Amino acid sequence: MLTFSISEENHIKAIYHLQHGDQSVSTNQLAAELNTKPASITDMMKKLKAKKIIHYEAYKGFKLTPEGRKTALMIIRRHRLWEYFLSEKLQFSWDEVHEVAEELEHVSNEKLINKLDEFLDFPRFDPHGDPIPDASGKIEISRQIALSELAINKVAVVCNVKDQSADMLDLLNHKSIALGTKLEVKKKFDFDGSLELKIGKQPLINISRQLAENIYVKI
Amino acid sequence: MLTFSISEENHIKAIYHLQHGDQSVSTNQLAAELNTKPASITDMMKKLKAKKIIHYEAYKGFKLTPEGRKTALMIIRRHRLWEYFLSEKLQFSWDEVHEVAEELEHVSNEKLINKLDEFLDFPRFDPHGDPIPDASGKIEISRQIALSELAINKVAVVCNVKDQSADMLDLLNHKSIALGTKLEVKKKFDFDGSLELKIGKQPLINISRQLAENIYVKI
DNA sequence: TAATATTTTTAGACAAATCTAAATAAATAA
DNA sequence: TTATTTATTTAGATTTGTCTAAAAATATTA
Structure with missing residues (x-):
């Protein structure tokens, strides 16, 4: 092999x-x-x-090639399972898991990964909301779109963030946007692409197009 | 660093x-x-x-050097914590953990290891009975002796096996000796160093000096 | 479509980790 | 204590993964 x-x-x-x-x-x-x-x-x-x-x-x-794709999915499977483990079992915060998983993903013992999967109770999404391929390499197509694409007045849940730089996470934190946050776009400004969002019962907040393009939501 | x-x-x-x-x-x-x-x-x-x-x-x-020793102890800490994890949480058998831990031990994120330690509830010994260094590098001197050194009629518990070859593990399996097995030496034969052991209520069994030298017990 | 710009590849170099074969140092035996 | 054996080091090669600088292919623009 x-x-x-x-x-x-x-x-x-x-x-x-x-x-x-x-x-x-x-x-x-x-x-x-x-x-x-x-x-x-x-x-x-x-x-x-x-x-x-x-x-x-x-x-x-x-x-x-098909073989290459399968290999890629196995690496991604390892990565996302470790991310889930770090977040769920070791209480790592959302923004810390990626870096560590980058290392763990290269430990390629198959039994390890399948047992880990079982131990975690076969999670379907990692802490960023990305789908975890199963042991055969099957992966769910998640219905994710950029927040900038979300239609007005449709409720959606934050499930993923593209750019995970410290600056980005600082901004998200400031705006009280986290994984799992339920939100709704109330207005879009064509001039600069900025959006007005409703989060729960808080007053409306405004975010830039750039930020909206980096936040993914599940609909 | x-x-x-x-x-x-x-x-x-x-x-x-x-x-x-x-x-x-x-x-x-x-x-x-x-x-x-x-x-x-x-x-x-x-x-x-x-x-x-x-x-x-x-x-x-x-x-x-002192610095080198500290480094070694940190690597051993990682190795043994992962062995414990594999055995305790993922139901790996005793003889499977070492190989996988050899890879995992090189993931050197300090927070990962300390959180893992906490998650496992600060275990003091790995599945082979070897002591796990703590976060500061302190390691317990375990009271382990070779089974060949055990005094007659003293009860002891198998806690470690030096040689972990497949042949060795096959033999142990055949003799129904595993980690945690309680046993007692009933007779020592000076001629060839072989021993007669009592394990629970089973009939006495005989093991060679060579095997006895490779089995460690905690007293 | 000819000139220019961009992208990609090739050629040759380097560091890390290993090897083989030869040289040298240390240990042992005669 | 000299000769021989054994252990260790040096010298030089190899593989992997990367780099820079230059050449070649492709794309763009005037």
Whole structure:
């Protein structure tokens, strides 16, 4: 059975995320995502091609093969199960889990992950609201949209945040927006894309387009 | 704060184990322990010396510095906490935990380990009966002796097994000896060092000196 | 469509961790 | 105490993953 180095796993996972379903990924895109140089990406793509993880022809971008996709889903499964564990069992806060899970995800013992899954009672979503693939690699399509896309007067629940920088989390905290927060868009300003939100019985608050594009809600 | 590669951590841990307290460790010893070549050990020792983890002069063997010992104890802490977790929470059997913990021990987030410790309710011994260092690196001196050293007619509890090869575990299984088994030595044969044991109400069983030297008991 | 800009790849270098083979130091035996 | 054996180190090579600088391919724009 094919095994992968930590670096290979990180590349596979990044390609999966950048594909957004079925789009082809470019060298520069992947280099940016992984904070590395385009030349390094080319090197790695040759290796992943040899391992039949991606389809790749020079200058043409790359896509995961079915095998590659399955590998990516297993890495994501590990990552999200550990995030759930950290949050649920070790009381890590929402914004702390990602960094630690980035390391834990590379421990690839299959029994470990399946037993962990069972111990956690087969959770379906991680603390950011992202779906957790099951042992066979099946993943739920979650009905998530950016808050900026939410229709006026429709109630939705915050389930995910794209950018998880400290600045972002500071702002969310200030606005009292957290995972699970129920909210409703009361007005959209076309001029700058800012929104007026209703959260519970609080007075309406205003958020920028930039923030709204980074908050995902489940409808 | 100094960080270590997985390979460096494995070397530090192995030196700690081979020191048995305060003995100096040789190049060949360490090479044998890590299934690597003496030349590779020399390379690594130069690096660890530069990081002030060991005392080392060419041809003179090596010993951990106080800093090195502390580092080793933290790695061992992680290892044993994960072993406890695997055994206690994920129902891994006693002989499966080591291999997985060898990987998990290199995830070095301090908060993770301290929270895990708390979640497990601060266990003092891992599933093999080895003591778990606390957050400050303190480690209990466990009152363990080889079964071959146990006095006649003194009840003791199996708490550790030195050699954990499949052959060894197969033999233990056959003899119905497991961690936590209460037993008593009823007779010692000086000729070959074999022992007659009483386990509960079962008929007496016989074990070889070699086996007795590899089973540790708490008195 | 020719010129320019951008993207991607190639060529060659480097650090980490390991190896083999040869050289050297230390230990042991004659 | 000299010769031999054993242990350790050095020298130089290899693999993996990365880099920079330059070349080549592709895309864009005038």
